[in-house]
Amino acid sequence: MSSKYEPQKIELEIQKLWSDSKVFERASSDKTKKSFYCLEMFPYPSGKLHMGHVRNYTIGDAVARFQRMHGRHVIYPMGFDSFGLPAENAAIQGKAHPKKWTFARIDEMIFQMKRMGFSYDWNRNLATCTPEYYRWNQWFFLKFMEQGLAYRKGAPVNWCPKCNTVLANEQVHDGRCWRHEDTPVEQKTLEQWFLKTTAYAERLIKNLDKLEGWPENVKEMQRHWIGRSQGSILRFPVENNSTVIETFTTRPDTVYGITYLVLAPEHPLVDKLVDEERKNGLEEFRREVYSRTSEERTDESRPKNGYALGRNFINPFTGKTHPIYVADYVLMDYGTGAVMAVPAHDQRDFEFARRHGLPIKPVIHPRDLILSVDTMTTAYVEDGIMRDSGRFDNLPNRDSSENDAWHGIVQLAKENGWGDFHIQYRLRDWLISRQRYWGTPIPVVYCDSCGIVPAKELPVILPDDVRFDVGGNPLASSEKFVNTLCPSCGKPAKRETDTMDTFVDSSWYFMRYCDNKNSNAPFDPEKVRSSMPVDQYIGGVEHACMHLIYARFFTMVLHDMGLIECEEPFTNLLTQGMVCLETYRCPKDDWILPSECSDGKCVKCGSKVTIGAIEKMSKSKKNTVDPGEIINKYGADTARTFILFASPPEKELLWSDQAVEGSYRFLRRVHDLVEEKISSRVEPPNSLDKDLLRKTHETILKVTKDISEKFQFNTAIAALMELLNSIQEHGKNTAVSIEAVEMLLRCLAPIAPHLAEHAWKRLGKNGLLAEAAWPEYDAKALIVDTVEIPVQINGKLRGTISVSPSASEAEVLSAAAKAVKQDISKPKKVIYKQGKILNLVV
């Protein structure tokens, strides 16, 4: 009795079989085997899986299943990054309380994940918005505080005067509030909490060299993000004043060319230094600078504006005095917020000097040329020979030794107390304060007598009695929450109402998975020790910097606290490419749906539509494909197979409905083949068997290699398609062809697990395929009697010959003589690679 391929039916049956047998939970807790921790970046529970998720989790699930079949104790968890703005926005729009909203979305997501057949151990599940989870964020925060790794300082925020609220960057559109399009966002300074990531900058950058299992591009992005630069701190005394201005420079070799000095507009010394008569002008200048958005301010193409403070400083190297400016091109949050300006050797200083009529003094010249200020059109930033630089004249400014002017000048500064060598990082401390409700409350109390006091009782629970309709941080509207007693002196005090950045949640969730139900500690160190580090982490490259740096930072801090053994959380990282589809764009109606385009014209306005720009799937570009629809039409196995087949995992994937059909056809052919095998009688062995047996074992070898070495599921699937073709060409129901089918199913199990499991059952196999062993190839079956090898003459193909793989050069030459038309009896040179190729030079 053979049946049709009905994926919907098969998949639900098999999913029930897996869940009833608890096969994945079992695999996840079997301590007798060597562990393999397969981790995927957990999602924000938006309610619907999108194709990006489906690709991410399909790759991960295939890896997890592959490793399980290799006898590993696979830890494969899933959870939800469930704090964040969308839930709060839903609440502001009056839809539902964030808690209710979030848990409803989580349930929808879990349903879809189960429908995809992902083999998670749901016992390890977690949601970061539960007190059971976030209390440990608070616990870590207090530990960080104890060690001076959490501190408070002023920092600018986006402020909407109409909402009376701080806005997240994503709530600011073109410098205006997302809800008040006519209201410009203001910059305001608030006291906020920071984590001291800069304390780990050196280790974060150094350890990258050890991460051999990480893609080079991600490591490079992190190196740049951390931005280590070697230079020096130089101090300049202000004329007729006791103040000293500290600057950071990577070019101490240019100090003799300083012609002015610039402070960032926010620099705390500005107000102290400004000349009384220039105060009003300064305020006006600052107002103008602050009115710009940060994008405008950091636009390199804008002319560099500045304002003289009417005061001078002394360059201790020359004893000369020069003016002090404030300018918008100097940033307060890099280095010391002040720079020594050398227009002759720095392009930005050069532009500023030309614009403001400041002198330019070259002190480094090319070997064969003396620079002239009058003819310079850009700064000279190359290396050369020092001039007008006191005792450093005629030295090379920089070379590979420590005897160059660069080092000599810093040494001189050091001896005189003017400065020292210094390494500066671009990485900044991590601002974790968010003026939001739906996040982890920062567990501190402000007391009039004791100051900042850590909360004693954890968790500090996020209250439910908050108002979303009054503006401001909803958390501040809960009287019960805000008003408390000081844990230290017992007098009335106020709670912190800021909550934590959700990147805190995702910085250690992979450790919580190891012991997700622990109510006495974030985790049992022993449990983390046996599972961490993560063997394979899979996710989007968009998290290359922030998330992956924060998670590495947390892991290092926890390591230093003695809580965990490993210093790096993720041994191997795979960043999957984007899922893309062509877009339809109308000149009037912007992005339109494919259905809104007919005959190349927009159905709304009749304009000619531009079709075909391939873009990342996104709602705004109207080029999404809903995974749910694909499952309904073809089943989860087809979606999985297509995703893995269409492109190698780290490359972008171009969605194609027609190619999806192709994957469906392949699976149906496998299904039909199995049905055919079980309904026909077994025949005796025959002469075709040998080739099929070899093909079977070649396939096992290739699939194993492709998946284990490079996650090349695309070529592994191609090999399985070839095997299927070979079995059908063989056409007989012999022991060998039945074995070939069985091997095909085993290899298909990580890719299309429902169909493979179903067919396994139909073949009458005992036990679950999900727990079966991965096949091993038989080297004997790979042996061949003859091989076809190409015969080349002068590198050009002139024929092929069939020889024994062990044939000698003489044998091959005589066979070749018959196969080609040319006379090859007197070759100049013979290159014979046994069993591979023969090339003759004549």
Added chain:
RNA sequence: GCCGGAGUGGCGGAAUGGCAGACGCGCCGGACUCAAAAUCCGGUAGGGGCAACUCUGUGUGGGUUCAACUCCCACCUCCGGCACCA
């Protein structure tokens, strides 16, 4: 501007020094059908030739090698990241 990655049939892609285009999609032809869909079989880089065959071809130009998609040098284009970081 700087850093990283990629350029191969009509399309997704394969081959990491050894027969370029595996596998799939699409397309063309055939079988089945009253017909269509589905399915099955065959063909499918381009040029020339009735044909055996032959020439050209992996972004462009050069080089190394018996042999280059693959290695080296220069350039072009596209994608991603960073971007006044002193």
